[in-house]
Each structure stands twice: as C-alpha cells, then as structure tokens.
Amino acid sequence: MTKRKEQFYTARGYEIAAGENALTPSMEDYLEMIYRLSRVNGYTRVNDLAENLNVQPPSVTRMIQKLYDRSLLDYEKYGMIHLTDKGTKLGEYFLDRHNILREFLSLLGVTDDLQRDVETLEHYVSYNNFKVISALVAFMKDNPHFLQEFKKYRKDFLQMEFGKE
C-alpha cells in the first residue's frame, strides 16, 4: 500500500468541493446574526440585519431568499424573519463556535483586532477543530497554572522569535 501523495487545493477549490449543500461563509454570518437578533423578539427584519452586518438591504433580501430555499428560515415578502428549527440549531452552533474561538484567542493573549480575527476565522473552523479547541479552552480554564506558565513563556518566545515589532 503506497501512501497517496498529499493533495493540495486552492481555497476556492475547497469551497467548490464542499458542494451546493454546504453553507458559504456569508450564509453562516447571516444565520449567526439572525440567531443573535432573534433572541430579543423571536424574529428579525431585513433592515436590522442590514444594519448589524453592515451591508445594504438588497443584499439581505437576496440572501434571505437563498436561506429560505434551504428551509433555514420562514419568511414572506415584507414580513418578519423567523429561523426554522434547522436554522436555529445552525445559528446556535455558529454562535457557540464564535464564542469559543474568541475565548481561545483571548486566553492566548490576543487583544488587538480580536473581533476581526474571530469573525475572519470562525467559518473555517471545522466541527472537529471546534471540538478540540473547546477542549483546550476548558482545559486552560481548569488549569490556571498552565495558562500562567504559558504567559511567561509566550513573552520570552515572542521577544526572541519576532523581536519588538
């Protein structure tokens, strides 16, 4: 049994390979935000989404239609946006993933651009990775000693390896 050569793909290649059923990063962002906003009233609206995601309303309308076609939300023209059970589960997961990632980076000592870093990364964290990172976060919170040692280590390491910057 010869080891098959390791295959590489471009970022776009992986997106395409994921197929039509996979959610795109933008779809994930919308679901996550709909979930956030729905916690207030049980629903959200086109304009709220547009404002909170910093996009224009027409972009929201289009995306809502797409998510509707996938049965992730209920919607009628000019109406309210409600997540279906399926959409709710996904939204909740995306929010969890977001929060774990934020906690992870935060524990490691990332402070600058934390929000941006989390939002940029989150979509690309597979479920497998989400699980191990969750474990690491829990471990670090349960073992403050580990974290303390790491913080000392990090300081010297960054200085040595990357200089002042």
Added chain:
Amino acid sequence: MTKRKEQFYTARGYEIAAGENALTPSMEDYLEMIYRLSRVNGYTRVNDLAENLNVQPPSVTRMIQKLYDRSLLDYEKYGMIHLTDKGTKLGEYFLDRHNILREFLSLLGVTDDLQRDVETLEHYVSYNNFKVISALVAFMKDNPHFLQEFKKYRKDFLQMEFGKE
C-alpha cells in the same frame, strides 16, 4: 468615552475592507505552492502549478498575471515562474504558517482531515494569531507534561461534552 458598539461584518465584508492591496486566499495558495515547488529547481511552471493545486492551466495563467502585476514573481509568456524577493518572503511566511497550524492541530489531536483543515484555515490566521499559536506550539513541545495532561483531559471532555460521535 462611550464604548462604540461592537461591529459585525460578513466574511465578504472583511474581504472587501481588506482592499485591493491585500492578497486573496487563492493568491496565498499560489504563492505558497510556487514557493514549495521552487525549492527544487528555483522555478516552477504553469502545468506544475495546475497539477499541484488541482486547477486547470488557464486558471494558473490568469493568476500568474495577477501576481506578476503585483511584482511578486517574474514571468514571460511560455516561460518559467520565478518568485521575486517580495514573493519569496511571502511564500516562505505562508508555508511557515501552514506548518505551524498543522503542528498546532496535530498536537491537539486532530487526525482526520488534517490537511483539509489546515488548508482551509491558514488564510484566515492573522499575523498576530500566527505569533501566539507559534508560541503555544513551542510551549507545548517544551512542556510535554502539559500536553499529556491535556490529552487525558480532552478524552473525558469530548466524551462528556459531545458523546461518542
């Protein structure tokens, strides 16, 4: 001084905000691969890239032109592809980042789909995050007892939190 409300953007929103000068994930993949392949002969060719990135040659030609316009490589039609100094530095960084990320996930115990996970994630790891993750990897390698503890912890945690799966 009131705290400005936390702003959210879609994945595409961040891409657009990054501006015209930023490299896209695909550009990064190409540079990383050109760097890899160039270590053999000092150069690479359109077909080699197409094969190794699993894309068609015309896609490579287009991308090469774009990277040429940014002075990241030297190229003449039908000729060899050489990275410029600027391109070399970037390619090297992307490869480092790739390897660190792989090591990180590997240490945490990710085995399934490791290659896919790394390639999917790497483009979205900011330089700041690269630095702290590098520190964490080094720390864990220097402190195998922590790693061992984590492995025990992880086993129970995953069982508890996520069940068998």
Added chain:
DNA sequence: TAAAAATATTAGTCATAACTAAAAATCAGG
C-alpha cells in the same frame, strides 16, 4: 527539420455576494 506532442494563452462562461438606482409595498400621522 518537419510533424506530432506537450504546454500555455486567449476568449468567453458561471456562481457568489456585494453594490446602486428605481419601484413597490407597508406603516404612521394628521
């Protein structure tokens, strides 16, 4: 060195998810 094979380019298409401008629907106040 001429023909065949391999390699690379050009030209044109597609989907995604943004945008703007303009039209349509809904809602609120008098």
Added chain:
DNA sequence: CCTGATTTTTAGTTATGACTAATATTTTTA
C-alpha cells in the same frame, strides 16, 4: 383614509476565480 416616510424588493452591475473550447507557442522525436 390618504399622504408621506420608511422598509423592502427588483433589476442590473461589479470583481473574483474557477471552468471549457479553441488557438498559439514551444519542445520533442522520428
């Protein structure tokens, strides 16, 4: 209840990075 303001939709445009088909160039080989 109708008019104006707000909200939402429709329609059409853009850039990215894939693709295929056809063409052009370079390299190999007979």
